[in-house]
Amino acid sequence: MLRTCAVTVRYGTKEDDFEKLSTTIGGLLSFNNFLSASEKREKSLEFTSLALGDPDKMGILFVITIDPNIFTTPFASVGDLGYFKDKAEILFSMHSVFRIGTVKPMSDKNNLYCEVQLQLTADDDPQLRVLTERMESEVKGDKGWERLGRILLNIGQLDKAEELYTMLLEQTWDESDRAYYYYHLGCLKRAQGDYKMAIEYYEKAFEIYQKTLPSNHPDLATSYHSIDSVYRNMGEYSKALTYFQRALNIRQHALPANHPHIKT
Numbered sequence: 001m002l003r004t005c006a007v008t009v010r011y012g013t014k015e016d017d018f019e020k021l022s023t024t025i026g027g028l029l030s031f032n033n034f035l036s037a038s039e040k041r042e043k044s045l046e047f048t049s050l051a052l053g054d055p056d057k058m059g060i061l062f063v064i065t066i067d068p069n070i071f072t073t074p075f076a077s078v079g080d081l082g083y084f085k086d087k088a089e090i091l092f093s094m095h096s097v098f099r100i101g102t103v104k105p106m107s108d109k110n111n112l113y114c115e116v117q118l119q120l121t122a123d124d125d126p127q128l129r130v131l132t133e134r135m136e137s138e139v140k141g142d143k144g145w146e147r148l149g150r151i152l153l154n155i156g157q158l159d160k161a162e163e164l165y166t167m168l169l170e171q172t173w174d175e176s177d178r179a180y181y182y183y184h185l186g187c188l189k190r191a192q193g194d195y196k197m198a199i200e201y202y203e204k205a206f207e208i209y210q211k212t213l214p215s216n217h218p219d220l221a222t223s224y225h226s227i228d229s230v231y232r233n234m235g236e237y238s239k240a241l242t243y244f245q246r247a248l249n250i251r252q253h254a255l256p257a258n259h260p261h262i263k264t
Contacts, residue, residue, distance in 0.1 A: 021060075021116065022103045028128060029100050029118065035092040037064055043088065045113075059113035061106070064098065066090075070122040097121045097128055149184060158188045179208035183223070190230055198230045221250040 021029075038044050044061060066075065075092045101117030121128055145168055152161035165181045165188075172178060186201035206223040213219055224247035231240035 021100070025100050025103060027100050028097055028121065028131065030095055030097045031092075032095065034094055035096060037062075037090045037092065039088040039090065061113055061115045062098075062118050063115060064118045064120060066120045070120075075120070092120075097125075099125075146180065153184065153188060153191075156191075158192055161188050175208050175212055179205045179212075182208070183226070186226060186230075190226075190233070195230050195234050199227060202227050202230065216250050216253045218251070221247040224250070 041061075041063075047059070075090055075096070078089050078091045097120075098118035099121050101119060103114065103116050106113055106115045145164065149161050149164050149168075152158075152164065162185065165185050169178060169181045169185075172181075182201045182205035186198045186205065189195075189198035189201060202223060206220070206227070209217070209219050209223055224243045228240045228243035228247060231237070231243065
């Protein structure tokens, strides 16, 4: 038997975020913490009014449908052990994944909110499997903290990635690790538009690579190319050309003639 429960974004969400949600019907949604929901709709509706005090936010009621016959992320009815103490609370584990159904505006006692239908996905959901495999391929081979940094960069959490890489820099004296962290700090500074700092970090990484790697190593070419890209962003094309030619010279010696980095 299918079960239905509801949860409200307690403090609401920004309207532009809701607009994005409206365009992803049929897509996947995940919460990055434990999720508490109630089988009593009215209990969750109590929280929609909390968003009314902020004109930039709106309440959203997520109505979740669960098929207990499919193998999926763990969830449990917590009964008297839960926050609500009403034997109707369901607790979902961290990073549960749901498929987005309908999204529609609603009202209840002059309280305007939006209702989003969610379906708890199965672990073998084809779309979820493709997404998981893609994420694994993008961070394959990295250490745990480095993998987290790559994920933060990929999803645009640049401030958090900067905090992580800065912390890791302070905790290691290994030259190869320091070069890695400097390089990725350069990447995020470039993404932030702070081109001066991007070049500074890229050059710090390059200095280490230059001392520890052969003169024709591909990582040196990557560093040259990254600095070239920043100078192009800054409109300093003569400097960009110098670094581009250095990167190309290394790649012509280190890579086969039909390699994409040579062709482009």
